[in-house]
Amino acid sequence: MRLSQYPINTVKETPAEAEVISHQLMLRAGLIRRLAAGIYTWLPLGLRTLRKVERIIREEMDRAGALEVLMPAVQPAELWQESGRWEQYGPELLRLKDRHERAFVIGPTAEEVVTDLARRELKSYRQLPVNFYQVQTKFRDEIRPRFGVMRGREFLMKDAYSFHADEASLTAGYALMREAYTRMFQRMELTFRAVRADTGAIGGSASEEFQVLADSGEDAIAVSDGDGFAANLELAPALAPTAPRPAPSAVMKTVSTPKTRTIAELTALLGVPAAQCLKTLIVEGDDGAVVALILRGDHELNAVKAQKLPGVANPLRMATPERVLAGTGTEPGSLGPVGLNCRIVADHSALAVADFVCGANQREAHLTGVNWGRDLPEADAADLRNVVNGDPSPSGVGTLRIVRGIEVGHIFQLGRKYSEALKATVLDTAGKPLTMLMGCYGIGVTRVVAAAIEQNHDERGIIWPEPLAPYAVLLVTMNHAKSEGVRAAADALYASLTAAGIEVLYDDRDARPGVKFTDAELLGIPHCLVVGERGLASGKLEYRHRRSGGNEEIPADGVVEFLRSRMAG
RNA sequence: CGGGGCAUGGCGCAGUCUGGUAGCGCAUCUGGUUUGGGACCAGAGGGUCGCAGGUUCAAAUCCUGCUGCCCCGACCA
Numbered sequence: 235m236r237l238s239q240y241p242i243n244t245v246k247e248t249p250a251e252a253e254v255i256s257h258q259l260m261l262r263a264g265l266i267r268r269l270a271a272g273i274y275t276w277l278p279l280g281l282r283t284l285r286k287v288e289r290i291i292r293e294e295m296d297r298a299g300a301l302e303v304l305m306p307a308v309q310p311a312e313l314w315q316e317s318g319r320w321e322q323y324g325p326e327l328l329r330l331k332d333r334h335e336r337a338f339v340i341g342p343t344a345e346e347v348v349t350d351l352a353r354r355e356l357k358s359y360r361q362l363p364v365n366f367y368q369v370q371t372k373f374r375d376e377i378r379p380r381f382g383v384m385r386g387r388e389f390l391m392k393d394a395y396s397f398h399a400d401e402a403s404l405t406a407g408y409a410l411m412r413e414a415y416t417r418m419f420q421r422m423e424l425t426f427r428a429v430r431a432d433t434g435a436i437g438g439s440a441s442e443e444f445q446v447l448a449d450s451g452e453d454a455i456a457v458s459d460g461d462g463f464a465a466n467l468e469l470a471p472a473l474a475p476t477a478p479r480p481a482p483s484a485v486m487k488t489v490s491t492p493k494t495r496t497i498a499e500l501t502a503l504l505g506v507p508a509a510q511c512l513k514t515l516i517v518e519g520d521d522g523a524v525v526a527l528i529l530r531g532d533h534e535l536n537a538v539k540a541q542k543l544p545g546v547a548n549p550l551r552m553a554t555p556e557r558v559l560a561g562t563g564t565e566p567g568s569l570g571p572v573g574l575n576c577r578i579v580a581d582h583s584a585l586a587v588a589d590f591v592c593g594a595n596q597r598e599a600h601l602t603g604v605n606w607g608r609d610l611p612e613a614d615a616a617d618l619r620n621v622v623n624g625d626p627s628p629s630g631v632g633t634l635r636i637v638r639g640i641e642v643g644h645i646f647q648l649g650r651k652y653s654e655a656l657k658a659t660v661l662d663t664a665g666k667p668l669t670m671l672m673g674c675y676g677i678g679v680t681r682v683v684a685a686a687i688e689q690n691h692d693e694r695g696i697i698w699p700e701p702l703a704p705y706a707v708l709l710v711t712m713n714h715a716k717s718e719g720v721r722a723a724a725d726a727l728y729a730s731l732t733a734a735g736i737e738v739l740y741d742d743r744d745a746r747p748g749v750k751f752t753d754a755e756l757l758g759i760p761h762c763l764v765v766g767e768r769g770l771a772s773g774k775l776e777y778r779h780r781r782s783g784g785n786e787e788i789p790a791d792g793v794v795e796f797l798r799s800r801m802a803g
Numbered sequence: 804c805g806g807g808g809c810a811u812g813g814c815g816c817a818g819u820c821u822g823g824u825a826g827c828g829c830a831u832c833u834g835g836u837u838u839g840g841g842a843c844c845a846g847a848g849g850g851u852c853g854c855a856g857g858u859u860c861a862a863a864u865c866c867u868g869c870u871g872c873c874c875c876g877a878c879c880a
Binding site: 243248249250270378380495497513529535555565567568620712715744745747748752753767 | 804809813814815816828829830837838839840841842871872873874878879880
């Protein structure tokens with residue numbers, strides 16, 4: 235591709251709307267353009283990378299024995315009503331009507347369609363297991379699209395669905411996908427973790443997210459430094475402290491704490507560490523009463539864990555101040571577990587604190603020197619908090635570190651949720667109908683591109699991992715318009731590299747060197763060849779490596795072999 | 804959904820408070836010089852100031868309504 239024939243439009247200024255690096259660089263390098271909120275056009279250079287990602291995914295899916303299909307993006311409402319998701323899905327599901335007033339959705343995913351396909355096509359257990367996949371545009375009407383292509387509304391997704399006769403087959407199929415995903419992301423040269431995830435509303439037994447590690451990621455994950463353990467923060471269990479609670483050494487006292495409502499204000503006023511304070515959160519119970527949750531001041535409530543407690547409303551709802559007053563007889567800001575007139579559940583670590591500080595259940599007053607078992611009854615213990623840096627790993631090996639990740643893939647064992655709802659059965663060995671088990675496996679193809687940039691850039695621009703680069707080599711000329719020698723040499727080089735099957739982007743624009751070099755760094759093509767009069771006289775070219783910044787003179791003949799050796803490495 | 808903000812040439816912005824000829828930088832086009840790290844000189848084109856009403860001799864500017872977009876929040880006791 236000759237750049238002179240491509241209306242490339244790189245931009246110096248960072249567009250105002252782009253917050254994260256990948257979004258900024260994708261706009262500046264001319265990979266994407268925004269059409270509407272969360273909806274983007276892919277320009278030629280961006281599309282090439284998108285295609286590379288797709289290709290790796292297809293190769294690994296095919297290798298794992300999955301079968302590619304292409305299902306409709308527009309799906310009839312009936313199928314969604316049949317699965318029950320027409321009601322469940324909420325406003326994220328884009329619904330529309332055709333000219334006959336028939337209801338349709340633009341698919342955010344394709345469980346219904348694929349299950350319908352399976353129930354029509356699959357007749358016998360002998361046809362199982364089977365895995366159908368597609369790479370297709372999806373639409374989710376996100377509350378708040380942001381970060382460019384990372385959380386867009388329209389996006390390209392690879393979704394796969396496997397069908398099985400029994401649990402063993404499902405487990406094996408899931409494991410196969412797990413391997414395939416691992417291979418894909420390794421081939422893309424991304425740093426990632428497979429992370430234990432919440433099965434959430436979709437249900438099912440096993441579920442893992444593939445998270446590309448990046449500070450800008452939207453998900454917090456807990457990883458162990460001792461082994462491969464990694465879990466979504468929502469799911470990471472906090473182990474109960476093993477050390478016994480210290481014996482009480484202080485007397486309980488009431489102290490006046492005017493205008494002190496937060497833990498930060500409390501520690502500032504009393505000079506005690508946050509870990510010595512307990513906070514009391516009032517949530518709605520499932521029976522009309524409220525429940526008090528007690529946490530250490532330096533810990534955060536984990537909603538997923540809390541809403542799983544018996545007696546607590548699911549989903550979790552914080553009680554309103556009026557409800558707090560009605561249920562406990564006092565107001566938020568100075569609540570505490572002592573003498574509190576409702577059910578109390580304390581986090582393990584909160585129960586391990588002696589001589590603690592907490593609200594006095596009176597306005598503008600707190601208690602100090604409080605002790606469980608002496609000043610108030612021992613409370614029910616539970617795991618209520620998010621794990622923090624330095625917690626012991628639930629795997630028993632190492633300590634946890636909280637990192638951020640971008641979810642690029644998610645694999646699930648779905649079980650029979652959809653096959654049951656849509657009556658997808660095959661005949662078993664006895665000739666009886668057998669409801670199939672399903673797995674589903676997604677990858678956000680567009681998001682992978684953004685994630686790759688988040689992980690591979692510097693202050694000058696993108697640094698593509700070779701397998702994802704739109705071109706392998708950038709050929710740049712100096713003084714292109716004036717120097718016939720340069721032009722002839724570069725044209726010949728372009729021809730021979732292309733003939734050798736190397737993907738070359740040829741910057742044959744009549745632009746100043748500074749412009750060309752700056753664009754080269756912004757675009758992030760891994761290998762760069764510079765043809766200028768300076769080296770030409772002595773039969774030399776300049777080779778630059780984007781990632782290392784390396785810069786060397788090489789002989790003009792033998793360039794193909796030289797590049798091959800560098801590309802292999 | 805709640806709160807805040809923005810809408811002026813392709814992009815980034817000033818002008819709005821205090822009504823009176825629409826401006827700057829980048830980009831684009833023409834001519835010339837320049838050519839190994841975002842050049843310079845001279846010239847040019849390009850804007851119904853988001854939309855619809857209203858006030859006024861006069862509206863980008865004041866008032867009303869609407870639309871679009873961006874940011875924050877939906878974890879604090």
